[in-house]
Amino acid sequence: xxxxxxxxxxxxxxxxxxxxxxxxxxxxxxxxxxxxxxxxxxxxxxxxxxxxxxxxxxxxxxxxxxxxxxxxxxxxxxxxxxxxxxxxxxxxxxxxxxxxxxxxxxxxxxxxxxxxxxxxxxxxxxxxxxxxxxxxxxxxxxxxxxxxxxxxxxxxxxxxxxxxxxxxxxxxxxxxxxxxxxxxxxxxxxxxxxxxxxxxxxxxxxxxxxxxxxxxxxxxxxxxxxxxxxxxxxxxxxxxxxxxxxxxxxxxxxxxxxxxxxxxxxxxxxxxxxxxxxxxxxxxxxxxxxxxxxxxxxxxxxxxxxxxxxxxxxxxxxxxxxxxxxxxxxxxxxxxxxxxxxxxxxxxxxxxxxxxxxxxxxxxxxxx
Amino acid sequence: xxxxxxxxxxxxxxxxxxxxxxxxxxxxxxxxxxxxxxxxxxxxxxxxxxxxxxxxxxxxxxxxxxxxxxxxxxxxxxxxxxxxxxxxxxxxxxxxxxxxxxxxxxxxxxxxxxxxxxxxxxxxxxxxxxxxxxxxxxxxxxxxxxxxxxxxxxxxxxxxxxxxxxxxxxxxxxxxxxxxxxxxxxxxxxxxxxxxxxxxxxxxxxxxxxxxxxxxxxxxxxxxxxxxxxxxxxxxxxxxxxxxxxxxxxxxxxxxxxxxxxxxxxxxxxxxxxxxxxx
Numbered sequence: 001x002x003x004x005x006x007x008x009x010x011x012x013x014x015x016x017x018x019x020x021x022x023x024x025x026x027x028x029x030x031x032x033x034x035x036x037x038x039x040x041x042x043x044x045x046x047x048x049x050x051x052x053x054x055x056x057x058x059x060x061x062x063x064x065x066x067x068x069x070x071x072x073x074x075x076x077x078x079x080x081x082x083x084x085x086x087x088x089x090x091x092x093x094x095x096x097x098x099x100x101x102x103x104x105x106x107x108x109x110x111x112x113x114x115x116x117x118x119x120x121x122x123x124x125x126x127x128x129x130x131x132x133x134x135x136x137x138x139x140x141x142x143x144x145x146x147x148x149x150x151x152x153x154x155x156x157x158x159x160x161x162x163x164x165x166x167x168x169x170x171x172x173x174x175x176x177x178x179x180x181x182x183x184x185x186x187x188x189x190x191x192x193x194x195x196x197x198x199x200x201x202x203x204x205x206x207x208x209x210x211x212x213x214x215x216x217x218x219x220x221x222x223x224x225x226x227x228x229x230x231x232x233x234x235x236x237x238x239x240x241x242x243x244x245x246x247x248x249x250x251x252x253x254x255x256x257x258x259x260x261x262x263x264x265x266x267x268x269x270x271x272x273x274x275x276x277x278x279x280x281x282x283x284x285x286x287x288x289x290x291x292x293x294x295x296x297x298x299x300x301x302x303x304x305x306x307x308x309x310x311x312x313x314x315x316x317x318x319x320x321x322x323x324x325x326x327x328x329x330x331x332x333x334x335x336x337x338x339x340x341x342x343x344x345x346x347x348x349x350x351x352x353x354x355x356x357x358x359x360x361x362x363x364x365x366x367x368x
Numbered sequence: 369x370x371x372x373x374x375x376x377x378x379x380x381x382x383x384x385x386x387x388x389x390x391x392x393x394x395x396x397x398x399x400x401x402x403x404x405x406x407x408x409x410x411x412x413x414x415x416x417x418x419x420x421x422x423x424x425x426x427x428x429x430x431x432x433x434x435x436x437x438x439x440x441x442x443x444x445x446x447x448x449x450x451x452x453x454x455x456x457x458x459x460x461x462x463x464x465x466x467x468x469x470x471x472x473x474x475x476x477x478x479x480x481x482x483x484x485x486x487x488x489x490x491x492x493x494x495x496x497x498x499x500x501x502x503x504x505x506x507x508x509x510x511x512x513x514x515x516x517x518x519x520x521x522x523x524x525x526x527x528x529x530x531x532x533x534x535x536x537x538x539x540x541x542x543x544x545x546x547x548x549x550x551x552x553x554x555x556x557x558x559x560x561x562x563x564x565x566x567x568x569x570x571x572x573x574x575x576x577x578x579x580x581x582x583x584x585x586x587x588x589x590x591x592x593x594x595x596x597x598x599x600x601x602x603x604x605x606x607x608x609x610x611x612x613x614x615x616x617x618x619x620x621x622x623x624x625x626x627x628x629x630x631x632x633x634x635x636x637x638x639x640x641x642x643x644x645x646x647x
Contacts, residue, residue: 088374090419090461096398097377097419097459133613133628137371243644270617272610277420289420298616305618308608309444319646323620331623335614 001190003204004211007066010186013149013177014040016201017110021147024079025112026072031058033072035079038112044069051157051345054354067113067181070157071344075266076111076118080125080142081297087138087273088293102292103141110147113179116168117160117344119150121266123173127336128269138295147194150175154218156226159345161358164229167342169222180215187211228345228358231365235339236330242364243326251360252318254353259299261347261355262324267332267340270305272298300324329361372613375417375461376402380454381436386525389443390487391452392429394436395462406465408432410472410494411604411632414439414464415612418450425609427631428465429490431497440490440525466612467631470495470576471602478600479572480512482537483587485559485579489516489525491604491631492578500536509572517542517559517579521552540566559583563590570595578604585642588635601635622647 005012017023018039026033027042033049036042049069050057056073089100114122129139153160153169162168171178176195180187187207190196231238262268277291298305300323306313314320332340341357348356378395385391397403408414408428416439417423424447429440443452454460472495480499484492492514499512514537518524521543530539542555542562555562559579573596577584584603591601607619609627619626622641624633641647 090375092419092459097461099375099377099461101371101374128615132615134372136615137373240640243647269615272616272618273423275417275420275422291420298618300617306608308606309448313607314646316646323647326622327617327620331620334623335625 001196001199002207003188003199003202004182004185004207005188005202005204007064007181007184007186009203010066010179011040012202013198016198017147020107021110022107023110023112024076026069028058032056033058033069035072035074035076043113049157051159051349052354053159053348053356054351056349065155065181066186067151067179068155070153070155070160071115071117071346073346073350074264075121075344075346076114077121077125077266077269079109079111080122080146081129081139081269081271083297085138085295086292087295089290090275090293091290093288101137103138108145108147109142110149112149113151114148114175115151115153115344116171116173117162117342118266119148119171119173119175120162120167120338120342121344122148124267124332124336124338124340124342125269127338148175148177150178152178152180152215152219152222154181154222156222157345157349158227159348159356160343161226161228161230161345162343163223163226165232165339165341165343167339170219180218182211182214182218185211187215228348228356230329230341230343230358230361232339234365236333238361238364239326239330243322245364247360247363248318248322251355252316252321254355255317255321256353257301257317257320258352259301260350260352262299262301263297264346264350265328266342266344266346267328268297268299270298270300271295300327325357325360328357372463372466373611375415375463377459378462380456380458380460382456383454386440387523390440390525392438392440393451393454394430394438395460397437397462398459406437408437408465409469410498411469411491412465412467413491413609413612413631414462414466415609416441416447416451417461417463418447418454419461421450422447423461423463423610424448424451425466425612425627427491427494427604429493431494431501433501434497440487440493442487463612466609466627468629470604470632471634472498474574474600474602475499475506475508477507477509478574479509479569481566481568481573481575481591481596482512482514483559483563483575483577483579484514484516485583486518486523487525488578488580488604489518492516492576493526495576496533496537500533503536509569511538512536513538513540513566513568515540515542515559515562515566517544517562517583519544521546521550521554558586560586560590563587563594566594568594568596570597574600574602576602581606581642588642598636598639599634602632603635603638604631605633605638606631
């Protein structure tokens, strides 16, 4: 089902959804577009973001373009796999020991404006958390009721390179609704029965072939606007061939190991767990305690990431950088048949040293 | 919700001290249904948890055909220290079993060579006991050989059990160094030195190795020199397994998840990565 609506009529979508769903979408906060629970008024309409290596600037322009900005600083992953979440509760008492799984209890989530890169990252997340040996019960408790309102990119950011990995700019994964902004209207396509229902509540006009042609043109134009690319067809071999290349050491010299890249990367999924026992979880008898198992994001840039008793498998910074890079561009292809990089460029923008994954990969190609 | 991410409760049935820092714990899973369905293979591991402290991956030291499920644990970090303070009757959390164990099908009609270093004897004991329990099933071409190296005679685990295995295995014990005051009639030197002198038929040998990575690498080198096929060498790898099912990313070794693709690998599966430092 498809329809076109006036740009301002998008508000009706929010009105329809907000009673039943928590809408997560882009909004401006501290001069950066971030994802958050939003209403229609929060959308950063008319904003443009200028992203380059280690730099981000937001400008307000008076264009009539609604979705002229590119990827937000953070990705949708933190709403599906929260950075800090209680996954189990445990209790010891006279009666014994017990464990209880904890799941998401809030309103179902609706992701508004999820772009192709993040949609592809979600595909990888589903592979990791749902299609592995076992479903992750916490992730599943959010994912099973998730609504996706996807957005076709019309204006890639300066650090974007999804076109060269075929992870964008056009949304290819499944969605409930897909929005494409045309000059004077929004083209809305439905990809599910829930999407059909949503379209019906909008003040819609019918779509003809001209609109579909316009959509094609908009996407074609977008394809031609990318400033960065990677040689995806050389992967994963290019990484394996260079696994002992001294260039890793060169990159490591610029690397601060702040872990920003793993935080903003929409596919990084590593986590660690720890037991948390608060003072009120300890009874008079010290042996009777209650607490929570907490899962937090971890980063392979952390020194303890590969630590075991009596040793650490990745002691050097070089090794840690190489691990991250190789997981993105080589290992992931073998593990999940999907690239671990979707070309959103966030790691380039938010690296304080401006380390550019596309350039570093190119550096290895040069040696051939 | 049955999930391997949620621990089941197990009671410590008995504890046997093996050496100054290592002990064997027999566990009884309290839930009757879970206990009945709990099936594991030699070489697999479970995540054992002491609530409030954390979890550790520990391989099985018992065979599936043994009466009790046992884990042999060396005190190494916070959780293993906490485990060492527990008594018979105390409760712990168990998640598992995880991973791919030793390929028992590779034992049939072969000459097994089992090589262990240090605490690496624990997952090997699981297979050794499996062989003892089902000896005739495998039609060995010759008596299986066990080479076990420890730091000193005091560090040798399961020492009192070995006499019982004599009839089933040719057993070679070696230590890095022995106190001259102490009675020691085994070998002195690294496992590799024992392998060097070992008389085996490379065409019929299947090797199973578990120990420190550096020991496994040098051992494999010797085996290859002797002409053992790369496809017939198996090793058990160690990383910091955390979730057990490939979600947490901690145990990556190149593209392999040690927790679910391993911990036991055929040498050819990891050969290209083994020599790479800090992978």
